[in-house]
Amino acid sequence: MAYKNYILVCAGTACESSKGVALYEALEKELKAQGVEAEAQLVKTGCFGFCEQGPIVKILPDESFYVKVGPEHAAQIVSEHIIKGRQVKELLYDKDQTAGSSSDDIGFYQKQQRIVLRNCGVINPEYIDEYIARDGYAALEKVVFDMSADEVIKELTDAGLRGRGGAGFPTGVKWGFTKKAQSDQKYIVCNADEGDPGAYMDRSTCEGDPHSVLEAMTIAGHTVGANQGFIYIRAEYPLAIERLNNAIDQAREYGLLGDNILGSDFSFDIELRLGAGAFVCGEETALLASIEGKRGMPIPRPPFPAVKGLWGKPTVINNVETWANIPMILLKGAAWFSGIGTETTKGTKVFALTGKINNSGLIEVPMGTTLREIIYDIGGGIRGGKKFKAAQTGGPSGGVITEEFLDIPIDYESLQSIGSMMGSGGMIVMDEDDCMIDVTKFYLDFTVDESCGKCAPCRIGGRTNYNILDKISKGQGSLEDLDTLKTLALAMRKASLCGLGQTAPNPVMSTIHYFEDEYLAHINDGTCPAGKCKDLLAYTVVEDKCIGCTACARVCPVNCISGEVKSVHVIDQDQCIKCGQCLTKCKFDAILKG
Amino acid sequence: MAKMTLEQLRELRDSKKMEMTQRDGEEKAARIVIGMGTCGIAAGAKEAFDAFLDELNSHAVKDTRITQTGCMGLCFSEPTVEVIVPGMPRVIYGNVDGKVARRIVREHIIEKSLVSDHIFDKPAADIIK
Numbered sequence: 001m002a003y004k005n006y007i008l009v010c011a012g013t014a015c016e017s018s019k020g021v022a023l024y025e026a027l028e029k030e031l032k033a034q035g036v037e038a039e040a041q042l043v044k045t046g047c048f049g050f051c052e053q054g055p056i057v058k059i060l061p062d063e064s065f066y067v068k069v070g071p072e073h074a075a076q077i078v079s080e081h082i083i084k085g086r087q088v089k090e091l092l093y094d095k096d097q098t099a100g101s102s103s104d105d106i107g108f109y110q111k112q113q114r115i116v117l118r119n120c121g122v123i124n125p126e127y128i129d130e131y132i133a134r135d136g137y138a139a140l141e142k143v144v145f146d147m148s149a150d151e152v153i154k155e156l157t158d159a160g161l162r163g164r165g166g167a168g169f170p171t172g173v174k175w176g177f178t179k180k181a182q183s184d185q186k187y188i189v190c191n192a193d194e195g196d197p198g199a200y201m202d203r204s205t206c207e208g209d210p211h212s213v214l215e216a217m218t219i220a221g222h223t224v225g226a227n228q229g230f231i232y233i234r235a236e237y238p239l240a241i242e243r244l245n246n247a248i249d250q251a252r253e254y255g256l257l258g259d260n261i262l263g264s265d266f267s268f269d270i271e272l273r274l275g276a277g278a279f280v281c282g283e284e285t286a287l288l289a290s291i292e293g294k295r296g297m298p299i300p301r302p303p304f305p306a307v308k309g310l311w312g313k314p315t316v317i318n319n320v321e322t323w324a325n326i327p328m329i330l331l332k333g334a335a336w337f338s339g340i341g342t343e344t345t346k347g348t349k350v351f352a353l354t355g356k357i358n359n360s361g362l363i364e365v366p367m368g369t370t371l372r373e374i375i376y377d378i379g380g381g382i383r384g385g386k387k388f389k390a391a392q393t394g395g396p397s398g399g400v401i402t403e404e405f406l407d408i409p410i411d412y413e414s415l416q417s418i419g420s421m422m423g424s425g426g427m428i429v430m431d432e433d434d435c436m437i438d439v440t441k442f443y444l445d446f447t448v449d450e451s452c453g454k455c456a457p458c459r460i461g462g463r464t465n466y467n468i469l470d471k472i473s474k475g476q477g478s479l480e481d482l483d484t485l486k487t488l489a490l491a492m493r494k495a496s497l498c499g500l501g502q503t504a505p506n507p508v509m510s511t512i513h514y515f516e517d518e519y520l521a522h523i524n525d526g527t528c529p530a531g532k533c534k535d536l537l538a539y540t541v542v543e544d545k546c547i548g549c550t551a552c553a554r555v556c557p558v559n560c561i562s563g564e565v566k567s568v569h570v571i572d573q574d575q576c577i578k579c580g581q582c583l584t585k586c587k588f589d590a591i592l593k594g
Numbered sequence: 595m596a597k598m599t600l601e602q603l604r605e606l607r608d609s610k611k612m613e614m615t616q617r618d619g620e621e622k623a624a625r626i627v628i629g630m631g632t633c634g635i636a637a638g639a640k641e642a643f644d645a646f647l648d649e650l651n652s653h654a655v656k657d658t659r660i661t662q663t664g665c666m667g668l669c670f671s672e673p674t675v676e677v678i679v680p681g682m683p684r685v686i687y688g689n690v691d692g693k694v695a696r697r698i699v700r701e702h703i704i705e706k707s708l709v710s711d712h713i714f715d716k717p718a719a720d721i722i723k
Binding site: 002003006008011041042043044045046058060061112113114115117118119120121122123124125126129130132133134135136137138141145200203204207208209237239240253254255256258260262263264328354358359360361362363364 | 604613632635668683685689
C-alpha cells in the first residue's frame with residue numbers, strides 16, 4: 001500500500017552539516033511516537049540546492065517546501081502536516097503560500113527556466129512523435145502557412161534574441177541581411193562545433209532534442225529563401241551525430257524535410273558535416289571554409305556570411321542554442337520572450353556549470369540571474385566548504401568573475417564590462433586552491449595549440465605570453481615580464497585576424513587585473529599563494545611532530561623520504577616531485593606544504 | 595508513415611498529446627525514464643538500463659515501461675532516472691547504478707515506497723503545458 005505522504009529530508013553535505021542528520025532522526029522518532037509510520041515515508045534526498053536555507057524539508061505530494069528546519073520542529077511537522085494535513089506556516093519558504101500551492105510556484109526556488117532545454121530529459125530524442133506531441137513543428141506550420149518572411153524576422157527582432165554562440169548579434173537582423181541579399185542560392189548553417197573546454201550545452205541539446213534544431217533551421221530556410229542546410233558538428237560527438245541523423249531521417253519520412261514540406265511548395269533539406277575538432281572552426285568563417293572542404297582558417301569580415309558565406313552565397317549561421325530558442329519564440333510570441341531577461345539581453349542562457357561546485361550540471365537561467373544565485377542556490381555552493389575565488393566564463397576567450405561581482409545580473413554587456421564574456425556558456429568555478437597563473441597558463445596553452453598560425457600576432461604573441469607565464473609559474477619572472485604580458489596582449493587584441501587571436505589574451509588581462517597580487521607573489525616572493533605551482537612548493541617534515549611511523553615513506557612514489565622507524569623522517573628536495581601524497585597520508589600534521 | 599500534409603501533422607500532434615496526457619493521468623502502468631545523453635551513458639546508464647530490465651523480468655513485472663531521454667542536467671548525480679508510478683509523486687533518482695536500479699524496482703515499483711538517499715529535484719518547471 002502506498003503512503004499518503006512522503007517527507008523528503010535533504011541529506012546533501014551542506015544540509016548534513018547544518019543538522020540534517022539530527023532532523024532526520026527526530027522526524028523518524030516522531031513518526032513512530034505519534035503512530036503514523038504507515039502514513040508517511042521518511043526519505044533522504046540529494047541536495048536541492050538552496051543550501052543557505054538548509055536544512056530543507058519537502059513534503060510530497062503537496063510539495064510543501066520547508067526551510068531552516070531543525071530537529072525541534074519535527075513534532076510539529078508530524079502532528080500538524082502529516083496528521084491534520086495543515087501546513088506549518090512559519091516554516092514555509094514562502095510564508096504567504098496558500099494551501100495547495102507548490103514549490104513550482106516559488107520563483108526564488110525554481111531559479112531555472114528551461115526554454116532551450118525544454119525537451120531535454122523529457123522526451124525520447126529518438127522518436128519524432130514525442131517531439132511533435134510537445135508542440136514540435138507547430139512553429140514551422142505557422143511560418144510556412146500563416147506568416148510572411150518579414151513577420152518572422154520582425155518577431156525575432158522584437159523578441160530580442162541574440163546569438164548564443166557568444167558574440168550576441170541580434171538574430172533577426174542577421175536573418176534580415178540574408179533575406180535581402182539577392183542570390184540564386186542561399187544556405188542555412190548550424191554551428192555545433194562546441195569547442196570551449198568545459199562547455200557541453202550544444203552537445204546535450206543535439207542529443208536530447210535534435211528536432212528543435214532541425215525545425216528552427218527549416219524555419220530559417222523558409223524565411224530567407226534557402227533550400228539547403230548544414231549542421232557542422234565535431235566528430236567527437238558520436239551520440240549527437242547519431243541522434244541528429246536519426247532525426248533527419250524521421251523528419252524526411254514525415255515530409256517535414258525534403259521536397260514540398262507539408263504539401264506546400266517549400267523544399268528544404270539538411271545534411272551533417274563533421275569537423276575534426278579544431279577550436280578555430282567554431283569561428284564562423286573558418287567553419288564555412290571547413291564545410292567547403294578547405295582548411296579551417298578564418299578570413300576577415302566584412303563581408304559577413306549573412307551576405308557572402310558558404311561558397312560565396314548568403315548564409316545564415318547560428319549556434320545550436322540560438323536555433324533551439326526559435327520555435328518557442330515563434331509559438332509563444334516576441335512579447336513572451338522579451339519579458340524574460342534584462343534590458344539589453346532577452347531570454348535565457350544555458351550554462352555548463354563545472355569546477356569546484358557541489359552540483360555541477362547543465363542549467364538554464366533567465367538572463368539577469370546573478371552569479372551568486374547560480375553558484376549557491378542552483379549549484380549548491382563550493383565543494384568541501386572551501387572559499388569561492390572566481391568563476392571563469394567564456395572559456396579561452398573569456399575572463400574571471402571575482403567575488404565582488406557575484407551580485408551583478410549576468411548579460412552580454414555586464415560580463416563585458418567586467419572583462420569577461422558570455423561566450424558559449426561554460427562556467428568553471430574556482431576555489432582558494434586554484435592558482436590564477438596556473439589557470440591562465442592552461443587557457444593560453446589551449447589557444448596556442450589551437451591557433452591556426454596564419455597571422456603573426458596570434459601565432460607569436462600567444463606563444464611568447466605562454467612562455468612568460470611559464471617563467472612566472474616557476475618563480476623566475478620579473479616585473480618587466482608583467483608589462484610585456486600586457487603589451488603583447490593588447491597587440492594581439494588589436495592586430496589578430498580573427499576572434500581566436502583577438503580574445504586569446506582575455507584570460508591574461510582579466511587575471512592580471514583582478515589578481516595582480518598573485519602575480520606579484522610569484523614574481524617578488526617566489527611563492528604560489530594557492531599552493532598549486534609545483535616549482536614554488538616544497539614539502540618538509542616538521543621535526544617535533546613526526547613520530548617516525550613511516551607512512552609517508554611508504555606512500556612516496558619516488559622513494560625520496562628516508563628515516564628509521566620511530567625517528568624523524570627527511571624529504572630529499574632534489575628528488576621530490578611534489579605530488580603531495582605524503583601530506584595526505586600523514587596523520588600527525590607533520591608534513592608542511594609551502 | 596508517408597509524407598504528411600498540414601492536416602495530418604495536426605491530427606498526429608493532437609492524438610499524441612492525448613496519449614501523453616492520458617499516460618500521465620489515468621494510466622496504470624509505471625514508467626522509468628533513463629537519462630541517456632553522453633554524460634549519463636558514460637556514468638553507467640546502460641548498466642542501469644540492463645539492471646532495470648533484468649529486475650523487472652525476475653519479478654515478472656509486466657506493466658512497467660522503460661524509455662530513454664536526453665540529459666536532465668543533473669550532471670553531478672548521473673546516471674539520472676525519472677520514475678513515474680500512478681498514485682505516487684514523480685521523482686528523479688540520481689547516482690543510479692545497477693544496485694540502485696534493482697532497489698528502485700523492488701522498493702518503488704513493487705512496494706510503492708521511495709528509495710532513500712537517491713532522490714533529486716526536478717530542475718525546472720515545464721514551459722510546455
